Amino acid sequence: METIVWAEPVTYINHRHSVASWLLTYDHKRIGILYLIVVTAAFFLGGLMATLIRLELATPSGDLLSADVYNRLFTMHGVTMVFFVLVPAVPAVLGNFVMPLMIGAKDVAFPKLNLLSWYIFTIGFIFTIVSMVLGGVDTGWTFYTPYSTQGSESHVLITGIGVFITGFSSILTGLNFMVTIHRMRAPGLTWFRLPLFIWALYATSLVMVLGTPVIAITLLMLVLERGLHLGIFDPRLGGDPVLFQHLFWFYSHPAVYIMILPPMGVISEVIACFSRKNVFGYSFVAFSSLAIAVFGFLVWAHHLFVAGISPYSALIFSFLSFAVAIPSAVKTFNWTATLYEGAIWWKTPMFFVFGFLGLFLIGGLTGLFLASLGLDVHLTDTYFVVAHFHYIMVGGAIMGYFAGLHYWWPKMTGRMYNDTLGKFAALLIFVGFNLTFGPQFILGYLGMPRRYHVYPPEFQVLNVLSSAGASILAVGYVLPALYFLYSLKFGEEAGANPWKATGLEWTTQSPPLPENFRTTPVVTEGAYSYSKREMKVA
Amino acid sequence: MFSGFSLFPAQASSLAPEIDNLYLGVITITGFFAVLVVVCITYFAIKYRDPTGDKVGAPITGSVPLELGWSLIPFFIAIGIFVWAAVVFFHIVRAPDQTLDIYSTGKRWMWRFQHIDGQIEINELHVPVGRAVRVVFTSEDVLHDLFIPAFRVKADAVPGRYSAIWFEPTKVGEYHLFCAEYCGTRHSGMIGTVYVMEQADYQAWLGGGATAGGSLLQRGEALFTQLACVTCHLPDGTGRGPSLEGLYGSQVTLDNGAVVTADESYLRESILLSQAKTVKGYERLMPTFQGLINEDGVAALIEYIKSLQPTGNRVASAR
Numbered sequence: 001m002e003t004i005v006w007a008e009p010v011t012y013i014n015h016r017h018s019v020a021s022w023l024l025t026y027d028h029k030r031i032g033i034l035y036l037i038v039v040t041a042a043f044f045l046g047g048l049m050a051t052l053i054r055l056e057l058a059t060p061s062g063d064l065l066s067a068d069v070y071n072r073l074f075t076m077h078g079v080t081m082v083f084f085v086l087v088p089a090v091p092a093v094l095g096n097f098v099m100p101l102m103i104g105a106k107d108v109a110f111p112k113l114n115l116l117s118w119y120i121f122t123i124g125f126i127f128t129i130v131s132m133v134l135g136g137v138d139t140g141w142t143f144y145t146p147y148s149t150q151g152s153e154s155h156v157l158i159t160g161i162g163v164f165i166t167g168f169s170s171i172l173t174g175l176n177f178m179v180t181i182h183r184m185r186a187p188g189l190t191w192f193r194l195p196l197f198i199w200a201l202y203a204t205s206l207v208m209v210l211g212t213p214v215i216a217i218t219l220l221m222l223v224l225e226r227g228l229h230l231g232i233f234d235p236r237l238g239g240d241p242v243l244f245q246h247l248f249w250f251y252s253h254p255a256v257y258i259m260i261l262p263p264m265g266v267i268s269e270v271i272a273c274f275s276r277k278n279v280f281g282y283s284f285v286a287f288s289s290l291a292i293a294v295f296g297f298l299v300w301a302h303h304l305f306v307a308g309i310s311p312y313s314a315l316i317f318s319f320l321s322f323a324v325a326i327p328s329a330v331k332t333f334n335w336t337a338t339l340y341e342g343a344i345w346w347k348t349p350m351f352f353v354f355g356f357l358g359l360f361l362i363g364g365l366t367g368l369f370l371a372s373l374g375l376d377v378h379l380t381d382t383y384f385v386v387a388h389f390h391y392i393m394v395g396g397a398i399m400g401y402f403a404g405l406h407y408w409w410p411k412m413t414g415r416m417y418n419d420t421l422g423k424f425a426a427l428l429i430f431v432g433f434n435l436t437f438g439p440q441f442i443l444g445y446l447g448m449p450r451r452y453h454v455y456p457p458e459f460q461v462l463n464v465l466s467s468a469g470a471s472i473l474a475v476g477y478v479l480p481a482l483y484f485l486y487s488l489k490f491g492e493e494a495g496a497n498p499w500k501a502t503g504l505e506w507t508t509q510s511p512p513l514p515e516n517f518r519t520t521p522v523v524t525e526g527a528y529s530y531s532k533r534e535m536k537v538a
Numbered sequence: 539m540f541s542g543f544s545l546f547p548a549q550a551s552s553l554a555p556e557i558d559n560l561y562l563g564v565i566t567i568t569g570f571f572a573v574l575v576v577v578c579i580t581y582f583a584i585k586y587r588d589p590t591g592d593k594v595g596a597p598i599t600g601s602v603p604l605e606l607g608w609s610l611i612p613f614f615i616a617i618g619i620f621v622w623a624a625v626v627f628f629h630i631v632r633a634p635d636q637t638l639d640i641y642s643t644g645k646r647w648m649w650r651f652q653h654i655d656g657q658i659e660i661n662e663l664h665v666p667v668g669r670a671v672r673v674v675f676t677s678e679d680v681l682h683d684l685f686i687p688a689f690r691v692k693a694d695a696v697p698g699r700y701s702a703i704w705f706e707p708t709k710v711g712e713y714h715l716f717c718a719e720y721c722g723t724r725h726s727g728m729i730g731t732v733y734v735m736e737q738a739d740y741q742a743w744l745g746g747g748a749t750a751g752g753s754l755l756q757r758g759e760a761l762f763t764q765l766a767c768v769t770c771h772l773p774d775g776t777g778r779g780p781s782l783e784g785l786y787g788s789q790v791t792l793d794n795g796a797v798v799t800a801d802e803s804y805l806r807e808s809i810l811l812s813q814a815k816t817v818k819g820y821e822r823l824m825p826t827f828q829g830l831i832n833e834d835g836v837a838a839l840i841e842y843i844k845s846l847q848p849t850g851n852r853v854a855s856a857r
Contacts, residue, residue, distance in 0.1 A: 067723050140720045146697060147680040151646070151722050235698020236828065238811070241681060242696060276588070277595030284605045306683065307694045308701055311631050315624055322616040326609060329571075333608040334600075336575055339582035343593035346583075354583065361575055365568035372619055374560050374626025378690040381683055381718035445561065446547045447687025449718040452726035456714060458542030500591060531597035 011414065011511040026111035027514060032097030033412070034118050038125060039093055040481070042084035047477060049077040054436075054470040060457045070453040071138040072154065076128075078141030083163050084125050086393055087255060089401045090262035091208075092121070092173055095201050098408055099177065101505035101512060102195050104186025104521040109179040113172050121169035127162025131155040140451060142252070145233035145244040149225045156226055160219045167216040170258070174208030177201055186504065188523035192286075195503055195527040196272075196279055199286040200265025203293040207254045207261075211297070215251035218244065242307055249300035257296040259393055260360075261289055263400020264331060267353055270407050271335050272528040273501040274350040275342030279528055281334045288327035295324040305376045314373055321371035328364050332357070347499070348422030352403035355430040359395025363388060366441065384444025387437045395433055402429070402480065409484065410498045414510040415491030421483045428476030435469025502528055550713055550734065551689035552706040553630060558690075560626050564619055571612075630691060633704035634670045641754070641837035642675035644682035644695040644717065647724040652837055655744055656753045661730030663715060665707055666740035672704040674802050678833060683719035686732055694719050700803040707734040758842025761835055765827065773846075779824060780817045784848035791818045805840045 008014065012029045022030055053073055056064045065073065096114065100107055108114050131137055137159040139148040148156050181202050185194070221232050222244070231237025233244045272279045279285055301309055301317040335357060344350070366388040369375050379385065410416055439462040448459045455463070497506040504521050505512075525532070549555060586595075640663070641652040651659045651673075665671045675684055677695035685692035689705040717728035735743060751757050762768055770779035785800050793816045798804055807814050809831070812824035831839070 062726075067726070071720075071723065071725070138722070144681055144720070147720070147722060151680040235696075238814075241698070275586075275595050276593060278597075278599045280598065281600035281605050284600070306692055308696050308699065311628065314627070318624065318627075319620055322620045323613075325616060326613050329612045330605070330609055332575060334605075336578050336582070337604065339579060339586065341596035341598060342582070342586045343588035343591075343595045344583055344586045345588055345591040347591070354579065357579055358576065361572055365572055368568055368616070368619060369561070369564055372560065372564060372623030374557055374623040374630060375564065376623075377627065377630050377692060378557055378687070381685070381692065442545055446544070447685070447714065447716065449685060449716045449726075451720040454726045456542075456729075458544070461543045531594050 009509060010513060011509070012514045013413075013511050015514050024115070026107065026115055028096050028100050028108050028111065028114060029412075029512060029516075031114050031118050032093055032095075035088060035092040035096060035121070038118075038122055039085055039089055042080050042125065043089075043477075044481075046077050046080035046085060047474065049073045049080070051470065051474060053077060054467040056453070057455075057463045058467040060455050060460050060463075062454045065453075067453045068138065071451070072136035074451060075137050075140050076132055079128060079137070079159060079163065081393075082141055082255070082259075083166050084121075084128070086259040086397050087170060088121060088173075089259075089397070090266060090404060091177070091201060091204055091258070092117075092169075094266065094401070094404045094408060095177065095262060096173075097412055098505050099198065099201055100180065100184070101411075101508065101516055102198060102503055103181065103184060103189055104504045104517065104523065105180065105184040106515050106517070108176050109183055110176050113176055117169045117172040117176070120172070121166055124162045124164075124166030124169065127158055127165060131158035131162065134158070142248060143219070143222060143244075144248075145222065145225070145241045148222060149229075149233055157223055160223045160226075164216055164219040164223070167212045167219075170208045170212045171216075174205035174212070177205040178209065181205075186521050186523050189504075192283065193523055193526045194286075195265075196268035196282065196285055196289075197262070197265035200261045200268070200289045203289040204258050204261045206290075207258050207293050207296065211251045211254040211258070214247065215255075218247040218251065221247070242304070242309070245304055245307055246301065249303045250297075253300040253303065254293075254296045256389075256392065257292050259397045260400075261292060263356070263397045263404070264289065266400045266404035266407070267335060267356055269503070270349045270353050270403050271338050272530070273407070273499050273503075274345045274347060274353070275338055276345070276530040277338055277342045277528065278526075278530070279334065280337035280340075281330075282526070282528075285331055285334050288330045291327040292324065295320065295327070299324055302371060302376070303380075305373060306380055318371055318373045318376075322368065325364065325368060325371070332361060332364070345499075346423075348417075348419050348426060349403050349407040349499075351423045351426035352399055352406060355426050355433075356396060356399040356403060358430065359391050359399055359433060363391030363395055366391065378447075379444055381449055382444035383440040383448045383450055386450050387440035387444060390437045390440075395437070399429070402426070405480075405484075407499070408505070409487070410494030411505055411510045411512070413488055413491075414494050415487045416494050416498060417480075417483045417487040417491055421479065425476050425479040425483075428472055428479065432469050432472030432474075432476050436466050436473050437469070439463075439465045439469075502530060547690075548688040548709070548711070548713060550707055550709040550711060551691070552708055553626075554688070554690045554708075556626055556629060560623060563622065567615060567619065633672045633702065637670045637672035637704055638666070639841075640665075640671060640673045641834075641841075642673050642684065642695075643678055643833045644675060644684065644721075644728070645678035646680065646722055647717070647728040649682075649684070649715065649717070649728065649730055652754065652834060653744070654754050654841065656751065656757070657744065658834075661715075662733065663730065664733045664735060664740065664743050666737050667707050667710050667734050668737070670704060670706045672702055674700050674702045674837075676700050676806070676833060680721050681719045682717045682721050682728065685716040685718035686713060687716070688713035688732070692718050700806055702802070707732075710734050710736055754838045754841040755845055757835075758838035758840070758845075761831070761839050762842055765831070767839075770824070778821070780820055782843050783846045785846065786844040792816060793818045793820075802840055805843055806836055809836055809839060 138154040139152050225232050231239045233239045233241045268279050299321045302321045305314050443462045494510045496509050643650045651663050675695050677697045682695040691703040693701040693703050713732045715730040715732050770777045771782050775781035790800050810828045812826050816822050
């Protein structure tokens, strides 16, 4: 460490250069970057489809796109964003890159399996792209039967198989993360010294491993039903179309927690760093992640309140849906309390955290409206639902992903991006987001159904507001792509720890060594021991 | 662009005010917490700002009383909202005893309504003001959903079974009727209008409406003979099938010991999928009528079965 090295230091980026060295890498950091590339491509593809949807909805008549094209666009937007952006964004991109660094490990437990996960994911994505090129799928991302098995004339089989394949990537990543967190923590890194991001990833991995096989089986049944007409979901053959909805949501509701738990973990990391404090109520935040993961499996039928389930079972699912809201509320209160008497450093990642808190708050609270049986009858299948889940999944999950990306970018690339532009992007996204999705709550209560290509003219004012907001949002999302790319070549050198953060990932160089650490670190204190540190300019 | 613009939907059913009150109540409660959290975050973010990034925050790690407080207080408030909303929900799903029944079928991409007196309408529904109306409906193809925002009611139309919504219109006028469950290409074109009419206007409309082959009851009676139901379902119970007199609304014991209520869904299933449920003491002899009878015919048969009373008196149901 005392020797002065004049040559450029060896990093995971520059130690090998060939394309093959990237495509055949077992290095969790390189695999994280590979995921980043595919997820970013999927994000802009899904965003492009959203742009076309909002353009079409600027007028009540169907003047830009035909009904069939519109239906395919919102379906592919949903499929792309859910399965290829929201589910993998934080765990597969950020989790892969920083999780082993954060626990002081050289890699994940099964590096080859990790690379296989990326290939499975990418093959699944290619299937989806192929179905798009062939003409797309028009069932909605929910694939409800009997439309998906008998009604639709679009490429349900290819998309279904694509999503089925992608599921295995989730299962393997979840398995890999669980084993890594159990077995590969650095000496002294006990469970209650773990960063909360690791707790969140652990809870997410549980859901991935237990939930994803159910969607895989469900999609397989769908494919068999469509291909061979077995009659599982066909009432004329004694099947039940509502059975599909139970099976679908048994995964797809917990999947919401796959999307939101890891960003919640990111928020804990960033808020601690930029408040220079412990996360308030560490163990409550950690256990609330596990509580959400477990209770998240018991609320699926709240998507079915008007689908023909018994009113008494609706009663139970409504109650459990209220119950699952409590751990999320606990987290929000703890994050707020963390700010109290902090030393709050206003940097870009913290701006994204402020944005997350505001949007997640609205998303979470509007979930209570939908958990309320008497309101859900009127609100379900309207734009209120569309607004609610975008507040959670885009306002919450994507905002958290961006917070994490801005927080760990200097670690991943060794470069700083422009902080002013970063803050400006966070502000644009926050304002644009609220303008896009805020009016949709009102539209929903007015009764505008979702998935409508044309709509009655009295809904136009709010739709125009929404489309205007979407254009601001689009600028907000393109901006980070530009300054991130710019920073790669022209950004300031970040140094090992530009945020003066605690956490093992900040003790190694940026970008990290291929093997992460020269010597395995030994941990002697809990995460976020800011108050014991002397903060000096790096 | 601004014509007809509003921020709140028309309130046109007896249930709508109840649901709107719940909505405003939940807005108030959640709004309070939203403002509380946003004010705290904004205040802390400004008050404790450190532009240098060199200072350290206070060594606070947590507080168990605070954790318990902000877990339990929201939990009890959540239970309060849950109970309130559940009460409203049961008002929505439980129709009153006396309703004006209308049968409906959703299919891509239209709604067909069949009145007791035989009138048939497509994408239009005429109902009298101040009278509890129940729409019993199914789908002929994929999932649909009958949604009338001004009444705050909706339910999915599921092939193979009956769903029902009920409402009591309180305001004369024209209201939207939407399909709210995605059903393919022209999903957004599967819309219609509900006409709420004064009692007298409604009677006049009924008189002028087209009645294809008489009232539902008459058509049901004709079908009952035509399909030879009458040869097994003898009124005195001595036939190969159980007597249907007084069946509607009664409790039926099945051969597997289960007890079910003989509602429209049960009758529909017993006609179309006759092997699904067999009454205790009878053999599984009844053929399936799936494919032999359409949804209109099923509705007519059900109306006829509803009219069969134990005394032998036939009364038009639900009038």
